[in-house]
Structures are given as structure tokens and as C-alpha cells.
Amino acid sequence: MDRIQLRCRAHNQFAAECTFGTAFMDNKRQAARAARDGAAAAEGDVVPWLRRLGFRADEARRAAAHCENIPDTPLEERVRVALSFCCPRPPSHSGVAKNLLKAGHLQDGP
Numbered sequence: 633m634d635r636i637q638l639r640c641r642a643h644n645q646f647a648a649e650c651t652f653g654t655a656f657m658d659n660k661r662q663a664a665r666a667a668r669d670g671a672a673a674a675e676g677d678v679v680p681w682l683r684r685l686g687f688r689a690d691e692a693r694r695a696a697a698h699c700e701n702i703p704d705t706p707l708e709e710r711v712r713v714a715l716s717f718c719c720p721r722p723p724s725h726s727g728v729a730k731n732l733l734k735a736g737h738l739q740d741g742p
Contacts, residue, residue: 681711682718691718 639647649657678699682692695714702710 677707678710678714681707682714685715687718 645657678696679689679692682695683689687695692714695717698717699705699710699713702713705713
């Protein structure tokens with residue numbers, strides 16, 4: 633633990649450039665920026681629609697993250713995928729109702 637140093641962002645970047653080289657660090661920064669911009673674009677078109685449906689910002693962002701692997705899919709389908717994450721379909725209870733009818737606990741019709 634003696635060799636660990638806490639640096640501000642600028643000095644950390646300077647140290648990284650000294651260690652790995654300026655060109656290498658520039659390439660890493662560009663790659664990180666491109667990945668961040670791509671994720672923001674994928675999230676950016678789904679999140680507003682989920683927010684309009686009443687989801688909180690954090691819920692909408694979590695749901696939009698499930699659409700990152702289908703960026704070329706139409707917006708409508710990506711929103712459906714996000715909604716399926718937020719609102720999974722409840723299990724069907726039709727079998728339960730049939731069993732209750734058979735047992736005489738429910739009446740069929742009015």
C-alpha cells in the first residue's frame with residue numbers, strides 16, 4: 633500500500649501518458665468516448681418514451697440498457713423490449729379459475 637498515490641484527474645492522465653504514451657492514451661480516450669456516445673444514443677431514444685409512460689428516470693435507464701444489444705431494431709420494438717423488462721407479464725391464472733369452477737367454488741356466468 634506504500635506505492636499507491638491518489639491523483640486528480642489531470643495528473644492521473646499525465647501519469648498515464650508518461651507510462652503508456654500519448655498516442656495510446658488518445659486512442660483509449662476516443663474508444664471510450666465512442667462507446668459512451670453509442671450507449672447514450674441507444675438509451676436516448678427509448679428513455680423519453682418510457683418517461684412519458686410514467687416510469688422514473690432510473691427505471692427507464694435500466695430498462696433501456698436491455699436494448700443495447702439490438703441497436704438496429706426499430707424504436708417500437710426496442711420500447712417493447714424495455715417494457716417487457718419493466719412490466720413482465722403476470723402468469724396466467726386461467727387454470728386456477730377452471731379448477732375453482734370444477735370444485736364448485738365459483739359460478740360460471742352471472
